[in-house]
Amino acid sequence: MIKAMLNVENNQDINKFYKLILFLKRKEAQDDKYLMFKVVAVIGILGACRREELCQMRLNNIEDLGNTLVVNIPDSKTRVSRTFTVITETYIDLYRYKEKIHDVL
Template sequence: MIKVGLILGIAGACRTDELVNLTVDDIEDVGFSLILKIPNTKTKIPRIFVVTDVGNMLELFRKYLSLRPPHFTASWQEYHGEIPSVVASYLKLPDVACYTGHCLRRSSATLLADAGVDITTIKRHAGWKSTTVAEGYVENSIENKTKIANQVLVGTTTSAITKTVNVSESNIPSNINFENCTKCNI
């Protein structure tokens, strides 16, 4: 149940109450993916999201569903805010109590941002109307900082600063030849 709740919470950028109120009846298994409907949202605009079979997630969901009694419509209420703290405890992270149900929503936004998804798509996915609010959910992850560092240090832009140096007028050793250099990075 914890694994399924974690997958659904992150895949759908679910608020705690959205995950709590999600029932098996809100999930449609269409074979190659799950289509999930969140009818009651904070913004009063229903949302739909999809879980695909990346990493056998559908198999895990189907196994969970097969263990439920027939006609069972239980939600994740008994674990509403505990899923992130249980995962944090399993991962032996510090301050386990700090990991609340809202971490799933924040993780979803951060994972999308780290993957290079634009803010409009992130807003649409999570149901945010404000860009400022959406940006507030994106954590400064190490992955994102690494991408930025690589862009800064490797240089992904086409503009370049060109400087002509007269070797005889500088302290550069005369055995270094800068003639006919293209795309030289120093």
């Protein structure tokens, strides 16, 4: 997340800072335990979702179009469904990895 945000917001590529990358990897939450939390956090933040909206969402509310994810928030507090897209490759890959884990389970 930090690497992606620095790249998007400040046009900074931190891949050449090897010690920093190693430090961040040691501090990163492990996917085998926290992957679903990461996916929910990304959707919650990008979609400006309320907690009730996140609880009501299901996997079929997310449509994978290849280079874009279309997320439908079914029923909000205002009783109007909302839709937003995710175009950041890092977030799309995170979602797809979650799908692979879900298929195995």
